[in-house]
Amino acid sequence: MLTQVLKTLAHSVISLFLLFTFVFFMIRIMPGDPARLLGGAGASDYDVQTLRESLGLDRSVMEQFLIFVRNVAQGDFGRSIQTGQPVGAEILTALAWSFSLVTAAMLLAIAFAVPAGVVAAVKRNRLPDISLTSIAVASTSLPAFWLALILIEVFSVNLRLLPSGGTGDLRNYILPTVVLAATQVGLITRMTRASVVEVLTADYVRTARAKGVHPYRILLRHVLVNAAAPTVTVVGLQTGLVLAGSIVTETIFNWPGVGRLLIRAVQARDYPMIQALILVFGVAMVTFNLLADLLNMLIDPRLRKK
Amino acid sequence: MTNILEVKGLTTSFLRSGNWTPVVHGIDFQVKRGETLAVVGESGSGKSVTALSVMRLLPPRTSRVEGSIKLGGDELLDRSEAEMRGIRGNRVAMIFQEPMTSLNPLMPVGEQIREAIMLHRNVSLAEAKALALDMLDKVRIPSAAKRYGEIPHQFSGGMRQRVMIAMALACKPELIIADEPTTALDVTIQAQILELLRDLREEEDMSVLFITHDMGVVAEIADRVMVMQNGSLVEEAEVRQLFRAPAASYTRTLLEAVPVVGSMAGKDAPEAFKASTFKVPPSPRPAHDAPLLDVKGLTIRFDVRSGLFERVSARVHAVENVSFSIGRGETLALVGESGSGKSTIGRTLVGLANCLRGEIRVAGEKEGSLCRTIEERRQRVQMIFQDPYASLDPRLRIGRALTEPLRIRGVSERDALEQAAELMRLVRLSPDMLKRFPHEFSGGQRQRICIARALSVKPALLIADEAVSALDVSIKAQIIDLMLELQQELDLSYLFISHDMAVVERLSHRVAVMYLGEIVEMGSRRNVFENPQHPYTRRLLQAVPVPDPERRMRRSLTVDEIHSPIRTKDFIPPVRRMITVSPGHVVQQWEMA
Incomplete structure (x- = not known):
């Protein structure tokens, strides 16, 4: 089992390096000059050139790349072009905000989607299935920005029950959590439904019925564990994706997370910040997938190789 | 002898595109105490459906079971689903065909037996465990205590089938229904499992409804045999009687079609089942010819x-x-x-x-x-x-499938189709079927x-x-x-x-x-x-x-x-x-x- 984890990690390091290299060169192809953006409209060519040199952007791209790789290897991601602060600290703060929001959203999504998927599978092709699956897919199909604006309109503007944005107390979590969860509900419901449907027709479920096991117990002891793997995998994958991809939600709700940080960094052509963020997103993807794999191995001993 | 199972006028129908289609047509049979009744028939004969009807395991929404099924005098068809749960695994238990898929892959085998015991017996966890362990011993699983906690994946097919049998026997049911329990096993393993079933039947005085397509297995294990075809009972007889003098023509056809080891003794050449139609020469070529x-x-x-x-x-x-x-x-x-x-x-x-x-x-x-x-x-x-x-x-239409090997070798479409028609005739099928x-x-x-x-x-x-x-x-x-x-x-x-x-x-x-x-x-x-x-x-x-x-x-x-x-x-x-x-x-x- 340990070798499997090590192997996955080794693969991850390679893919992260490729991802990072790709991003490094792509953002430098992107039109726009960070030095000119930082200097502002009134800066002279000379000022811009001085800025460029101080940022190390006058060197060749290859040289910049090698310097950057060396620094990253030493744990130094550089300083933000916008603020001059080390990007690491800024990202960590934002990551904490994003992570707490994503965790809440995924838990909410699972709390709805897994029971919904199970019920839909048991009552397949009947009313509970059709209604639950429809709700799940519909909520995922709503664009996040639209849902967010509607919720703000109803709960913040009209009812004045919940704050429309920012990070005051726990009430601030409610609306962004609901919006993010809604985007995930459809996929998790469908996944759970599909695997439970498959397990329900398995021979060992028939064996359990032939033993006289109660249907609820069959569901709990024989079906759910065996149907868990695909859902666990999808949740792992989606957690990574949502962490990196909640830009719209964070922007609308003025949430100080990594999504908003990325948008600002791109607008300012803040190369070190963009590079570091991409790397963080990559690490997040890898970590959550690995966690999902580990959880699956815990559930199913057959996945553990000797 | 008393009848453990008495089935009268059993008709099972399935809902197919809006119509109730009967697949078992009003059959009667009994299983006596300590007896093994074999149900034989080819695929689609309704033998497995009969078994599942007795267990009342068919989906209630799309199936209908009519007639009378009495287990030890109690009418099963009048029982509610909750009452049936108390009967299944307790008074009547089932062994299935596929040992590889019939056990929960994530539950230790001992636990699966223990579960059956605790459902029907008022015993403590420790007592149930001890009983489950006894069962593993009873089906002759070597070092049973050590293997109690292993998952099915760690067992071979034959060992898994032993676990299935242990689970079925755990509550000492009056009737065991075994649905092709040895079909998926290798022949030497099949022999072991049949032997085990026979031993256990004597030890436990079990009554068995044994479903199989294999006449050899029937001859080995059955006391009485009922032959089914297309959902109807063709013939029912004591096992020796059936093999010696089958009454129904279908039984005769079935028995004639069974290849028997030893039936070719004294003959050098292969022999067709319809031996009259053609003869196969003993040795096709002189031995000194170069081999193919x-x-x-x-x-x-x-x-x-x-x-x-x-x-x-x-x-x-x-x-x-x-x-x-x-x-x-x-x-x-x-x-x-x-x-x-x-x-x-x-x-x-x-x-x-x-x-x-x-x-x-x-x-x-x-x-x-x-x-x-x-x-x-x-x-x-x-x-x-x-x-x-x-x-x-x-x-892929059959025509395409048959011509593919020719087309990739550069034969023209028309020639390939002509050859495909010829091939269909060769295997005694109509060339008209090529479009299917x-x-x-x-x-x-x-x-x-x-x-x-x-x-x-x-x-x-x-x-x-x-x-x-x-x-x-x-x-x-x-x-x-x-x-x-x-x-x-x-x-x-x-x-x-x-x-x-x-x-x-x-x-x-x-x-x-x-x-x-x-x-x-x-x-x-x-x-x-x-x-x-x-x-x-x-x-x-x-x-x-x-x-x-x-x-x-x-x-x-x-x-x-x-x-x-x-x-x-x-x-x-x-x-x-x-x-x-x-x-x-x-x-x-x-x-x-």
Whole structure:
């Protein structure tokens, strides 16, 4: 089992390096000059050139790349072009905000989607299935920005029950959590439904019925564990994706997370910040997938190789 | 004797596109205390549906069970679902066909038995565990205490079936329903399980409803037999009576179609089931003719890799230094159990697997190939597979499937279609069917189509990998006859890979017995079957159930497993010596145990 984890990690390091290299060169192809953006409209060519040199952007791209790789290897991601602060600290703060929001959203999504998927599978092709699956897919199909604006309109503007944005107390979590969860509900419901449907027709479920096991117990002891793997995998994958991809939600709700940080960094052509963020997103993807794999191995001993 | 189970006018219907279609038509039968009633019939005869009707395990929404089913005097059809739960696993228990899939893969086997006990007996957890452990002992699972906590994955097929039996017996039910419990097992393992069931029946005074398609198994285990066809009861009789003097013509047809080991004693040539229609000559060619296929020293190994750097940690010695030849128009049978390497040889001959060492030479090739498949050989050697359902592309019309091998060899569309029509006639199907899809054909017809497809490139050698194993007895007989006829017409050679000794005896000229990747005995069919030398050959022959209740015999009860050909990385296979028993009959020298 340990070798499997090590192997996955080794693969991850390679893919992260490729991802990072790709991003490094792509953002430098992107039109726009960070030095000119930082200097502002009134800066002279000379000022811009001085800025460029101080940022190390006058060197060749290859040289910049090698310097950057060396620094990253030493744990130094550089300083933000916008603020001059080390990007690491800024990202960590934002990551904490994003992570707490994503965790809440995924838990909410699972709390709805897994029971919904199970019920839909048991009552397949009947009313509970059709209604639950429809709700799940519909909520995922709503664009996040639209849902967010509607919720703000109803709960913040009209009812004045919940704050429309920012990070005051726990009430601030409610609306962004609901919006993010809604985007995930459809996929998790469908996944759970599909695997439970498959397990329900398995021979060992028939064996359990032939033993006289109660249907609820069959569901709990024989079906759910065996149907868990695909859902666990999808949740792992989606957690990574949502962490990196909640830009719209964070922007609308003025949430100080990594999504908003990325948008600002791109607008300012803040190369070190963009590079570091991409790397963080990559690490997040890898970590959550690995966690999902580990959880699956815990559930199913057959996945553990000797 | 009292009746444990009394079934009267049982009619089971399924809801199919809005209509209730009966699949079991008002059958009556009884199982007496301590008796084994075998239900025989081919696929679609309604035997499994009958079993599931008794258990009331059919989906209530789409099925309807009418009539009367009395278990120990209690009417089961009047019971609510909750009451049935108290009966299932308690008063009537079931053993299913597929041991590989019938146990929960994530629950320790001991727990699965314990669950059954705790559902129906008012015992503590510790007591239930002890009882479950007793059951594992009772079904003769070695070191049961140690294996209690293992998951099914760590058990072989035969051991899993023992666990299933332990689970069914756990609450000492009045009736056990066994649905093809040995069909998925190797023949030596089947013999062990049948033996176990017979022992347990005596020890526990069980009444058994035993469902099977195999007349040999019926003869071994049944007291009485009921024969089913298309959902109706054809005949019911005491087992000896049924085999001696079957009353119904369907029973007679069924019994005639059963290949019996030993029925070919004294005959040299293969024999068709419809022996009157044509004769097969004993030896197709004089022995001094050059063989069609010559295999020398074939060795096939697969690496087992593990660890961080995927280093080779062990090797599967699938085929080890195997040599044989096949003459023109001759059938060589390769027999053996799972893991013996017989299928791997077939796959290698058509280039689906690579070999490590050895020489394969097909007559007419300029030079033999050292473990390489040359394109020319693909045309001369073709293969048919076991599962006719899975071997045809479901989205490809039969016409396309049959012409594909021709089209990729540059035959024009029109010529290919003409040849396809000819091929259909060759396998006794109508060329009008070329426009149909595979799902419109029965299993037997599909296997005919697979044979036609293999024949499309006019091969000299056909490799049949368990080609009739999945078919019902009567269909099996028809396909065997077809293969024998085609052999005559087209001067074909067959490499017939099978675990079914009775079928092998019917149609082969020569037989090679494989065990753990090696040929342990090879010779003319008559010599191998009538004068088996190697202990494994003898064991294999002895394990085959004989469809004759008069010749029922007790075998010594062993819990041998089929050994695995996985060896350590540095394993050096021992040098084997072959002893000649008589001309053409060789046996591997073995160590006396």
